[in-house]
Amino acid sequence: MRIVSGMRPTGKLHLGHYLGVLKNWIELQKEHECYFFVADWHALSTSYEEKLNLKKLSRELIKDWLAAGVDPKKSILFIQSHIKEHAELYVLLNMITPLGWLERNPTYKDQLSQMKHKDIHTAGFLTYPVLQAADIILYDAEAVPIGEDQRPHLEITREIVRRFHHLFSCELFKEPKELLSPTPKLLGLDGRKMSKSYGNAIFLSxxxxxxxxxxxxxxxxxxxxxxxxxxxxxxxxxxxxxxxxxxxxxxxxxxxxxxxxxxxxxxxxxxxxxxxxxxxxxxxxxRAAIDDEAVEEIIASGERKAKEAASKKMNQVNKAVFEISCEVE
Ligand code: SF4
Structure with missing residues (x-):
């Protein structure tokens, strides 16, 4: 299967990330074709005010992945904002996504109430499930590893796919299925949620x-x-x-x-x-064996492969939308 999954570059990874995400990625890459990306545009949807150095954080995130055992020979690693097709598809999908689907998304409402300390009443935050849909269907992902709380997002992705197919009479995309991973929640050392900001995490580094x-x-x-x-x-x-x-x-x-x-x-x-x-x-x-140059080479190589798949898909999408011509392989 082809699998797509991303992670936001918001700082050093800890044992909770390892158990909840990376351990699963390392298993998945043994059997599947995996696209793992740094979701830097997604990071902006909730942290646009924080002046994060996303370029630096993205490299550090990839270093953490490599140290944990994600293998660039088996998986395609890249940075979301370097593949502009994600944004191009996001714009087109936004045109056809009913506002009600996004406003009713239970995760949206939950996060608005949980993140009272941040102003996330933005178009970017409301529409981030549309960006997620673009991230996934751009690569014809057949499956996405998710936790229970992300189920509604994946359902929005499938609804967007069906709507696109109906509106443009062209079955261009795959409907991704969920790979529900039983993610054991590891609490921080003070009994609260493990988080860098609480100072209660054991970092991979x-x-x-x-x-x-x-x-x-x-x-x-x-x-x-x-x-x-x-x-x-x-x-x-x-x-x-x-x-x-x-x-x-x-x-x-x-x-x-x-x-x-x-x-x-x-x-x-x-x-x-x-x-x-x-x-x-x-x-x-x-980690000691990875230098900055090697990280740049890994990113460049992953991007070449991601770009090739993404631009091929966008050619088909643009034909369907702008020429009402359906070319599916
Ligand atoms: S209470 Fe002490 S001995 Fe018992 S599980 Fe905890 S650390 Fe171990």
Whole structure:
């Protein structure tokens, strides 16, 4: 299958991103033709006031992907705003997308109420599902890996495809299906959502020392005051991290040791650290081997391939819209 997925360049990636997105991408690239893009135009839809250096952030994001194991020999990596066909198709799709579809989008309403600290009453934010539709159908994606909350967006994409086909009597696009990934939510080390702005995240680029300092200060079962108090792993964040990163044997040892008070929290955190390091250490090695020049070459090569597919599709789209001529291969 051909798969398209993007990520916004808003800063360093953390373990939550790894578990929720990158781990899945790394699996998908083994079997499918994957287009992974830096969604820099999407970043502007909510962060247009923040003066982000999107050029720099986009490169850093790609470095994080490469360090995590996304393989440019298997996947096509590119930056959205470098392929102008995304914007061209977005304009055309905006012409045919009823406003009601966008205003009724439950994610739109949710985000308006959640992001009260930002002014996102903009055309760009309302219409970002249209840009997403363009990102996906431009490459004839057959499937898109999404979380449950993005289902309404993908439905809007499919509705736009059907509307285009009906209006221009030309079946140019594929209707993408969803690849629902069970994304385990990893909370930050203070129990809130893991986020750079809360200062509670373990970043993929953290050193061993930084990881340990963060784990050492993390909250555990509040009832377990002394080592001799039996604990309850189910209410402990460190146990969540064990479930995400440790093997079955270690998880079992944690449950037994914690509930019988035969291990202390420092020991338990050391085991947790060892499991996380099994993921982060290879990332550090890969990161050390990537220089800026290599990143630029990877972007240039990905863009050549993305551009070729996108411009071919836009030729067909423009024929359908401006010449009422349907040329489908
Ligand atoms: S022993 Fe481990 S699971 Fe139990 S409270 Fe301490 S850190 Fe949490």
């Amino acid at each position: 953290d050193s061993s020392e930084e990881v340990w300092q963060k784990l050492r200060g993390a909250k555990t079962d509040p009832q377990r005051v002394r080592k001799s108090d039996p604990g309850n792993p189910e209410v402990c964040l460190i146990y969540d991290y064990h479930k995400a990163f440790s093997d079955e044997e270690t998880i079992q040892k944690v449950v037994e040791g914690c509930t019988s008070a035969s291990i202390g929290c420092v020991e338990c955190k050391k085991w947790c650290m060892a499991s996380i390091e099994k993921v982060l250490e290879p990332m550090r090695e890969r």
